[in-house]
Amino acid sequence: MTTEAPPISQARSTVAGTVAFVVSAMPAFLTGASGVFLREDLGFGATGLGLAVSAYFAAFAVVSVLGGRTAERLGASRALKLTSLGAALVMLAIAGLVRDLATLVAVMAIGGLVNSVAEPASNLALARRVVRRPATMFGIKQAAMPMATLLAGASVPLLGLTVGWRWTFVVGAALAGAVALWLPSGLAPPRKRTSGRAVREGDAATGPLVALAAAAGVGSASATALSPFLVGTAVESGMGVGPAGWLLVLGGLAAVLARPLAGWYADRGQGRAMYAVATMMFVGAFGYAMIAVGGPFLVVGSVVAFSFGWGWMGLLVFAVVRLNPNAPAAASGIMLTGGASGAALGPFAFGVLVTTTSYPVAWSVAAAGALVAMVLVLFARGWLHRDRDRRAASSDQG
DSSP states (O other): OOOOSSOOOHHHHHHHHHHHHHHHHHHHHHHHHTHHHHHHHHTOOHHHHHHHHHHHHHHHHHTHHHHHHHHHHHOHHHHHHHHHHHHHHHHHHHHHHOOSHHHHHHHHHHHHHHHHHHHHHHHHHHHHHOOSSHHHHHHHHHTHHHHHHHHHHHHIIIIITTTOHHHHHHHHHHHHHHHHHHOOSOSSOOOOOOOOOOOOTTSOOHHHHHHHHHHHHHHHHHHTTHHHHHHHHHHHTTOOHHHHHHHHHHHHHHHHHHHHHHHHHHHTTOSOHHHHHHHHHHHHHHHHHHHHHOTTHHHHHHHHHHHTSSSSHHHHHHHHHHHOSSOHHHHHHHHHHHHHHHHHHHHHHHHHHHHHSOHHHHHHHHHHHHHHHHHHHHHHHHHHHHHHHHHHHHHHHO
8 A cells, every 4th residue: 555645546647657658759759740841941851850760769779778777766756757857858959959960860869868768657657556457558658659649740730830840849848848847746656776586487488578579679660650751751642731740640549549449458358469469560561551552542541550550569568568477577678679679770761761762662661561570479479379388388297
């Protein structure tokens, strides 16, 4: 029983963790959505935009383990307040200091460092407070990423086309600062450092977890191209900048809805989470392919890619945690590193493909990546079952 006051309900913990995670991710997604304006104003191409977004996720991936430890030492409330304030400062720096690509890349890397503490802190808030329908609540929290995309897409017609892209980041900074002031105390107390424990019997072996991390990396590499490059794809296909921004909003809404629904499925106890993840990746590949075809398929493909091609991460992380009851933090850390690494490489690689080939070719490669991720998930699932059978046979013989 906690001694903290006031007590924080699981609903309020979920809302607080989600909102804080949204504002911590906003620098990356505002940059992606405003890419058309940034490229024109600062004088760089698609490769430069991909490099800037990749710098954010690369910094995140490099320090993700340290970020998780920092979140535990600070406690969820303090960590989320500090990271929301940090995100506000990053967006102010983009609005006021960025005059070239090199500065943008440096500031985005700092934003990734901030987010490396924010994500585990939001997970910590839910882990300490949520006991009913945990997968659904976790799915709601994971919807923070597409929620940031939704807000970023809305900023294009509402702010980018009216007052300019720099004011878009000023408004984002004000929102992040307001969240830092609003966040409640008592989400989760700081935890003292403890010595690590060996993984106990019943946890998944490391090999399948590495395979799942690879799947998360490849799948994320495809998915993270959606936010920074969908608007540019739509504009090149003949759509206006304003409607293209609203298309990003539509895709963000689809992704926001997909993650809690995937969590709801997991809470039903079907025991087929890996199959669900693989199926979502498979359907998502068709979404990327439809974007590559373009024309009348662009809108439908965008919705499918956002909902299925980007909606599986929360369910995959939840499944990994369930597979490792004795060491959930270590297992989810592996997943976080894999997913963040893919997110770091994906936008840059996509930008290179757009520059050297075309948008349709780049989206076709994204579709292929989703299929590779699906195969890796199914491979890891089979590995897990074989390992479980082997352990059971050894136990019977003993």
